[in-house]
Amino acid sequence: MTSFCAPAAHAAPLSESLAETPKDPAGLTALRKQAEQSAKELEDATKALEKRRSDIAASEKQLKDKLRSLQTTEQQLAQVRQPVSQMAELLYEQPVGADGIAPFVxxxxxxxxxxxxxxxxxxxxxxxxxxxxxxxxxxxTEQLAAQAQDLRASNLLAEAQMAAEIDTLRQRSDKIVKSLTDALVKLGIKIDKVGKAALGCNPLQAATANDYPNGLIPRAMLCPLQQKGFMLRADATIAFVSLNEAYRRQFGKQICVTSAYRSLSEQQSVYYRRPGFAAVPGRSNHGLGLAADLCGGVQNPGSAQFRWMEQNSKKYGWFHPAWAYSSPFEPWHWEYNPKIDSVL
Ligand SMILES: [Zn+2]
Known part of the structure; x- marks a missing residue:
């Protein structure tokens, strides 16, 4: 058996160590999901707070409007009252008849x-x-003013409570992302803190990578593999790192990679060099950062490495697509599907 990346490792019998292979030795996929969930909760809570704030502003405006219209009515009433009081003063100065009410009596x-x-x-x-x-x-007016004051006080309290909740959620999210980041860094993945995506890959940006066309995903949306020079979509990378760790335990070396994410221009150059051997540019899963071509034995369907991959990769969301068994025959081509790893 030969391989063009590295000599195939004839490792210890598979059956024994297979049973001992933990589901996700690095725990990265679970951590990534937690991080995504936590980021989503934070986003939802922040939205709820914004909604609450706009509701509060609306109810306060309503109260202010009511108070203003009451003031107007008060002013009108004061005008009505004025001539009455003037007349009363007049009467006081010019009493009814010279003898007051005596003539009537x-x-x-x-x-x-x-x-x-x-x-x-x-x-x-x-x-x-x-x-x-x-x-x-x-x-x-007094009642309304008191009501306004109560409303203001309870709104302030509710806002403070929500802000505290958001703070807790943010701290939790930061903590999980830090655990994930630390775990990835420990495994040799260069990663940057969330929010500074321009400086490195952002492990939580897998979903937004869907907004970009095939082969045109910005670098910040992709994460580097441990295998130098290769990148995949953030979630695919994280799953691949876990898969790689399991593979390393089995074969004593990491998975050999010949190709991962391919930009549109790279897809074009591969296609024009070997038209029969590459997908039409813009259609390849390599352009989505969701496919990797493997070597080190995996490219040979009968090899221990290929069989191990067939048996284990799905646990990490990676699989060998049905077409690649025959048309075209591409045993080296493996893909990632987040739906598979979502059932993990
Ligand atoms: Zn491929």
Missing amino acids: SGDAGAGTLRAMTDVGQIVAERQQAVEQTSQLYTQ
């Missing part, structure tokens, strides 16, 4: 006096009404 009340008395009654009634209305409005 003694039965000497003239028509003029009676009219004046009616006016007084009218004025008193109107004044009374205005006073009642004013006091009603005053009570209402």
Whole structure:
């Protein structure tokens, strides 16, 4: 058996060590999922807080509007009240008849006096009404002001609680991402902290890589493999690192890789050099960062390495596609499907 990357390792009998192979020795896939989940929770909580803030702003505006319209009514009432009080002052200065109400009591009340008395009654009634209305409005205003104050206080409290929750979620998310980052760094993957994607790969950006066309995924969306010079989509890399660790335990060396992510121009150059041996540019899973071509024995279907891969790679979301067994025959071509590793 030959291989063009490295001599095939004729390692210890497979059956024994296979049973001992842990599911995910590095625990990376589980960690990545936790990190994604945690990042999602943080995002949801932040959205909820923003929604809550806009609800609060709306309810406070409603209260302010109510208070403003009450003030307007109060002012109108004050205007109504003004002539009444002026008339009352006038009456005080020019009492009803020279003897006050005496002529009425003694039965000497003239028509003029009676009219004046009616006016007084009218004025008193109107004044009374205005006073009642004013006091009603005053009570209402006071109630609304108290309500506004309560609302403000409870809103502030709710906001503080939500902000504290978000802080906890952020800390948890940061912690998980740090564990994942540390684990990857320990295994030789150069990675940067989330949020500084331009400086290195971001282990949580797998989903957003879907927004880019085949072969045009920005470097920051891809993560380097332990195998120097090769990159894959972040989730595929993390799964591959786990697969590689299991493979290393089995064969004492890491998986040999000849090709992983291929940019559109790389796909074109491969295609034009060997048209029958490469997918049409823009259609290859290599351009999605989800395929790797392997060597070191894996390229030979009968080899121990190929058989080990067939039996174990699915645990890490990696598989040998059905077409690659025959048309075209590409035993070296392996792919990653996040749906497979989501059932892990
Ligand atoms: Zn391939």
